[in-house]
Amino acid sequence: MLKLFRRSQEEQRADEQRIHESLEKTRGGLMGRLGAIFQANEITEATWEELEETLIMGDVGIETTEALVSRVRTRVAKENVKRPDQAQVVLKQEMLAVLGGAEPMEIDEPRLLTVILIVGVNGSGKTTSIAKLARLYKQHGRKVVLAAADTFRAAAVHQLEIWGERVGVEVISQGQGADPGAVVYDAIRACQESRNADLLIIDTAGRLHTKFNLMKELEKVRNVAARQVHKAPHETFLVLDATTGQNALSQARHFKEAVAISGVILTKLDGTAKGGMVFAIAQELGLPVRFVGTGERMEDLAPFDARVFVDSLFQ
Amino acid sequence: MFESLSEKLQRVFDGLSSRGRLSEADVDAAMREVRLALLEADVNYKVVKEFIARVKERAIGAEVMKSLTPAQQVIKIVNEELIAVLGEPAKLNLSGPTPHVVMLVGLQGSGKTTTAAKLALTLRKAGQRPLLVAADTYRPAAIHQLETLGKQLDIPVHSEGDRLPPPRICANAVARAKEAAYTVVILDTAGRLQINETLMAELDQIKALAKPQEILLVADSMTGQQAVNVAKTFHERLGLTGLILTKVDGDARGGAAISMREVTGVPIKYLGVGEKTDALEVFHPDRMASRILGMGDVLTLIERAQESMDQEKSMSAAKRLMKGEFDLEDFLQQMQQMRKIGPFSQLLDMIPGFNRMSKDIAPDVTDQQMRRIEAIISSMTREERRHPEVINGNRKRRIARGSGTEVQDINELLSQFKQIKRMMKQFGDSGGKRKGKFPSFPGFPMG
Numbered sequence: 001m002l003k004l005f006r007r008s009q010e011e012q013r014a015d016e017q018r019i020h021e022s023l024e025k026t027r028g029g030l031m032g033r034l035g036a037i038f039q040a041n042e043i044t045e046a047t048w049e050e051l052e053e054t055l056i057m058g059d060v061g062i063e064t065t066e067a068l069v070s071r072v073r074t075r076v077a078k079e080n081v082k083r084p085d086q087a088q089v090v091l092k093q094e095m096l097a098v099l100g101g102a103e104p105m106e107i108d109e110p111r112l113l114t115v116i117l118i119v120g121v122n123g124s125g126k127t128t129s130i131a132k133l134a135r136l137y138k139q140h141g142r143k144v145v146l147a148a149a150d151t152f153r154a155a156a157v158h159q160l161e162i163w164g165e166r167v168g169v170e171v172i173s174q175g176q177g178a179d180p181g182a183v184v185y186d187a188i189r190a191c192q193e194s195r196n197a198d199l200l201i202i203d204t205a206g207r208l209h210t211k212f213n214l215m216k217e218l219e220k221v222r223n224v225a226a227r228q229v230h231k232a233p234h235e236t237f238l239v240l241d242a243t244t245g246q247n248a249l250s251q252a253r254h255f256k257e258a259v260a261i262s263g264v265i266l267t268k269l270d271g272t273a274k275g276g277m278v279f280a281i282a283q284e285l286g287l288p289v290r291f292v293g294t295g296e297r298m299e300d301l302a303p304f305d306a307r308v309f310v311d312s313l314f315q
Numbered sequence: 316m317f318e319s320l321s322e323k324l325q326r327v328f329d330g331l332s333s334r335g336r337l338s339e340a341d342v343d344a345a346m347r348e349v350r351l352a353l354l355e356a357d358v359n360y361k362v363v364k365e366f367i368a369r370v371k372e373r374a375i376g377a378e379v380m381k382s383l384t385p386a387q388q389v390i391k392i393v394n395e396e397l398i399a400v401l402g403e404p405a406k407l408n409l410s411g412p413t414p415h416v417v418m419l420v421g422l423q424g425s426g427k428t429t430t431a432a433k434l435a436l437t438l439r440k441a442g443q444r445p446l447l448v449a450a451d452t453y454r455p456a457a458i459h460q461l462e463t464l465g466k467q468l469d470i471p472v473h474s475e476g477d478r479l480p481p482p483r484i485c486a487n488a489v490a491r492a493k494e495a496a497y498t499v500v501i502l503d504t505a506g507r508l509q510i511n512e513t514l515m516a517e518l519d520q521i522k523a524l525a526k527p528q529e530i531l532l533v534a535d536s537m538t539g540q541q542a543v544n545v546a547k548t549f550h551e552r553l554g555l556t557g558l559i560l561t562k563v564d565g566d567a568r569g570g571a572a573i574s575m576r577e578v579t580g581v582p583i584k585y586l587g588v589g590e591k592t593d594a595l596e597v598f599h600p601d602r603m604a605s606r607i608l609g610m611g612d613v614l615t616l617i618e619r620a621q622e623s624m625d626q627e628k629s630m631s632a633a634k635r636l637m638k639g640e641f642d643l644e645d646f647l648q649q650m651q652q653m654r655k656i657g658p659f660s661q662l663l664d665m666i667p668g669f670n671r672m673s674k675d676i677a678p679d680v681t682d683q684q685m686r687r688i689e690a691i692i693s694s695m696t697r698e699e700r701r702h703p704e705v706i707n708g709n710r711k712r713r714i715a716r717g718s719g720t721e722v723q724d725i726n727e728l729l730s731q732f733k734q735i736k737r738m739m740k741q742f743g744d745s746g747g748k749r750k751g752k753f754p755s756f757p758g759f760p761m762g
Contacts (some may be wrong), residue, residue: 057360059539062351123424154463159456204355208565245357245539273541
């Protein structure tokens with residue numbers, strides 16, 4: 001399949017570096033112990049207990065942790081693995097298997113107008129992630145337009161407009177209190193008719209996934225896009241704060257049900273947060289992580305690479 | 316917020332039913348489940364470990380009081396320990412000369428700006444003259460956001476743009492408050508990572524210049540294992556005086572509350588429970604603990620009910636409900652009264668045992684759906700309301716036409732009503748047995 005752009009070698013290296021650096025603190029902290037656990041001379045009951053503890057403290061969640069540890073244990077016994085460093089290889093393989101090889105993203109497919117819908121709970125980092133995404137794709141030669149469909153939170157439109165200015169992309173808005181569906185309708189028309197844009201990113205208001213009416217509103221926004229553009233939205237990303245605990249799974253489940261999310265953007269990975277809940281999300285819902293937000297600068301967004309992510313956890 | 320944890324514990328304790336002294340095996344079985352539930356609720360691993368050890372020590376060999384089952388005895392111990400961890404209720408310290416300075420700190424996206432506005436509104440209702448201070452000069456439009464909220468609430472906002480350093484802005488605001496006789500100054504600082512040295516040093520400076528009387532950590536109730544490190548670092552650096560837990564209206568199990576309390580020892584002072592500016596609640600550790608244990612937040616419910624409910628009416632309805640004499644007229648009346656108190660789903664969660672049931676009966680009863688239910692019942696004759704069993708196909712079609720709904724909506728409502736009635740009757744029947752578990756029922760509006 002023809003890609004609109006392919007990432008160059010250097011870009012790829014820079015991205016790996018970014019994930020790597022952002023996980024530096026994670027490695028130094030608890031998840032760093034993952035590597036240390038297998039430094040011991042032999043595999044004992046304590047090894048497994050320590051592994052379980054480390055994974056739980058990395059927000060992997062008890063169910064996913066137990067499943068993972070039990071799979072590794074079974075394989076270690078069956079394959080007659082004696083050395084801890086070999087057991088570590090098995091663990092890595094199993095962790096990678098959970099995160100899985102994801103299909104290529106729809107964003108990169110050539111079409112007249114690609115529509116991306118961004119959703120998430122309050123304060124997860126939607127608007128900032130959108131700015132970073134816009135910058136990334138603008139750099140790759142796409143004509144990007146942003147739709148300010150968070151018409152609820154005070155000054156959200158203004159916030160997106162400031163980002164739009166900084167990145168150098170146009171923002172379509174109707175101000176606070178406007179109907180989000182109408183904003184999306186307008187934005188798509190603008191992209192197709194006057195702006196000649198090929199990538200529209202829609203910012204929506206943060207909402208707790210348990211709010212029935214707000215989730216209905218999101219469905220409506222999605223339908224507006226679907227009616228105007230064939231197969232739109234082509235990607236719907238859930239923005240997830242890496243400091244979130246097990247509730248992340250509930251968020252992913254509800255948003256998936258309402259608007260069929262196709263992937264996750266993991267934000268604030270520059271903290272000491274480990275983002276371990278992406279294992280549970282991948283395992284239970286089969287949702288791939290697509291991007292990681294690794295810092296406060298505009299360029300701090302990297303495409304997610306499961307291998308780099310897992311490797312980094314062990315170094 | 317703690318529903319799922321409560322469910323877990325309740326299921327465990329329902330399983331323990333032998334009498335006498337608590338055996339080690341009993342306690343072990345219970346503690347395994349308690350541990351799992353707490354971990355799933357995002358309580359920090361180490362905090363869980365210590366908590367379990369403490370409870371276990373107290374529980375093994377503990378005599379089961381005559382009036383209690385072993386399950387209730389364990390609940391009692393877990394409950395007491397949880398209350399101890401969650402700490403004493405505490406108010407904002409607003410003593411001494413004015414203006415009192417309240418500083419809000421926290422990670423990005425935890426909800427500081429929204430909380431600042433809610434807090435200002437709460438304090439104004441309590442007779443204070445609040446001044447909001449826009450000290451987040453980093454996030455685009457953060458100042459604009461606070462100004463907009465201030466305008467909505469008609470509460471003044473001190474802002475000097477994003478050019479001045481935040482410590483200066485805060486100091487200027489405190490000086491302005493002294494001159495203009497504002498009684499409380501609320502500092503909305505920028506979100507920051509606890510490991511960002513530059514930004515943490517900025518908080519030191521703000522603290523030195525503005526001399527806040529209260530330094531509150533605003534934390535997302537959905538936070539995972541990290542909660543411990545975040546709270547600990549902020550506390551060691553600044554000396555927190557309290558915590559505010561946000562987004563409590565979601566379905567997060569909120570174990571972070573327990574973790575943060577345990578590592579800081581400072582009280583949880585408020586809960587953010589919604590997007591509206593009045594959605595800030597005072598934290599009640601005792602109530603929260605009983606909520607964790609699936610006892611429902613009976614006290615909060617009663618308090619709210621008392622504000623807007625006809626006490627006597629609901630008492631008699633409650634009695635009728637328990638006896639299974641509840642009819643659709645009572646149902647409608649209760650619904651109308653409840654709409655005055657708050658969203659239906661929030662109420663269901665507060666009723667003991669109901670957080671388990673509410674999922675079966677009404678997974679998502681929204682206010683809109685409630686209006687529809689009202690329309691349906693209003694379209695019934697008096698006889699139909701008192702004796703729903705007479706409603707046949709013909710009547711259903713008439714009711715559907717009258718209320719602008721479909722026959723299947725009528726069916727759904729009737730079957731839900733039947734379920735509620737049946738469950739409530741079970742509650743009533745087992746009243747004697749369950750007395751220890753659900754001690755306080757006065758004013759309980761659904762029954």
